[in-house]
Amino acid sequence: MEGAGFQRPDLEGIRRGLRRPRHRLPGSEPRWPRRRRRRNSTLTGRALRPAEIAAAISSRPGPWAPCATRVMRTEVEAAGQPLEPEDFVQLPVPTIQQLYHWDCGLACSRMVLRYLGQLDDREFENALQELQLTRSIWTIDLAYLMRHFGVRHRFCTQTLGVDKGYKNQSFYRKHFDTEETRVNQLFAQAKACKVQVEKCTVSVQDIQAHLAQGHVAIVLVNSGVLHCELCSSPVKYCCFTPRGHRCFCRAPDYQGHFIVLRGYNRATGCIFYNNPAYADRMCSTSISNFEEARTSYGTDEDILFVYLDS
Numbered sequence: 001m002e003g004a005g006f007q008r009p010d011l012e013g014i015r016r017g018l019r020r021p022r023h024r025l026p027g028s029e030p031r032w033p034r035r036r037r038r039r040n041s042t043l044t045g046r047a048l049r050p051a052e053i054a055a056a057i058s059s060r061p062g063p064w065a066p067c068a069t070r071v072m073r074t075e076v077e078a079a080g081q082p083l084e085p086e087d088f089v090q091l092p093v094p095t096i097q098q099l100y101h102w103d104c105g106l107a108c109s110r111m112v113l114r115y116l117g118q119l120d121d122r123e124f125e126n127a128l129q130e131l132q133l134t135r136s137i138w139t140i141d142l143a144y145l146m147r148h149f150g151v152r153h154r155f156c157t158q159t160l161g162v163d164k165g166y167k168n169q170s171f172y173r174k175h176f177d178t179e180e181t182r183v184n185q186l187f188a189q190a191k192a193c194k195v196q197v198e199k200c201t202v203s204v205q206d207i208q209a210h211l212a213q214g215h216v217a218i219v220l221v222n223s224g225v226l227h228c229e230l231c232s233s234p235v236k237y238c239c240f241t242p243r244g245h246r247c248f249c250r251a252p253d254y255q256g257h258f259i260v261l262r263g264y265n266r267a268t269g270c271i272f273y274n275n276p277a278y279a280d281r282m283c284s285t286s287i288s289n290f291e292e293a294r295t296s297y298g299t300d301e302d303i304l305f306v307y308l309d310s
């Protein structure tokens with residue numbers, strides 16, 4: 001790649017272990033461990049084989065993970081409403097925390113590959129080198145990554161290529177022109193490379209039906225909009241709007257962030273997801289907040305469906 005402004009992934013740094021990222025993801029407030037945690041502590045552990053996951057799904061009233069379910073039961077039961085396992089879909093997707101401010105997409109890919117029982121750290125790093133995945137990771141890069149591992153996928157987006165309108169968005173401004181060329185080439189070569197890309201609109205019902213079959217998805221959201229109902233986050237006041245009224249002072253700036261979808265509540269529709277900013281939790285948000293975050297200007301409504309039978 002001739003892009004002079006790009007740095008190769010700091011593989012040596014990755015090998016040495018975790019580093020404190022230079023920036024935090026706005027709105028996600030990751031709690032970086034004071035002491036460095038060995039990278040392996042978050043990246044190792046036996047993955048469930050697809051056959052085991054399929055067995056767990058078929059032998060239960062609904063797709064759910066027994067141990068993870070217990071956590072959700074506690075959360076929900078604390079609110080006074082006992083739930084049965086068939087009330088929600090909750091897939092055993094492991095959480096893997098991102099290492100830097102820029103690699104949430106790679107952390108999501110790792111989670112998905114481990115869920116599929118296909119994560120091999122060395123092979124993953126080789127893939128990053130081969131695909132030249134640098135500090136700017138687009139959804140199309142993740143689709144190529146899935147293809148590299150032979151994982152069945154379908155990337156849905158509103159824009160096949162780069163939306164010129166993003167040029168002046170602060171999030172995209174840096175290296176826009178070089179990236180535009182690179183990303184447009186990836187789209188152009190997708191079919192020949194057997195990367196599945198479609199321009200299409202996806203409904204939340206489509207997403208839930210996908211999850212109900214044990215499949216997962218990586219979604220691009222505006223992290224300034226996404227709000228987890230399980231994580232306590234302080235209310236931010238920026239004006240004197242009366243209590244309970246929405247503030248229109250300022251639309252939240254676009255901050256692209258990838259998350260992994262892993263289930264939903266059948267009664268409320270709430271979406272369960274892993275946020276790579278955190279190492280230790282599953283997050284949950286309402287359908288309306290999820291829809292707002294993923295359709296926010298800047299996301300192109302990118303969603304990468306990944307299939308269990310890969």
Ligand SMILES: [Zn+2]
Binds near residue numbers: 229231281282284
């Ligand atoms: Zn959360």
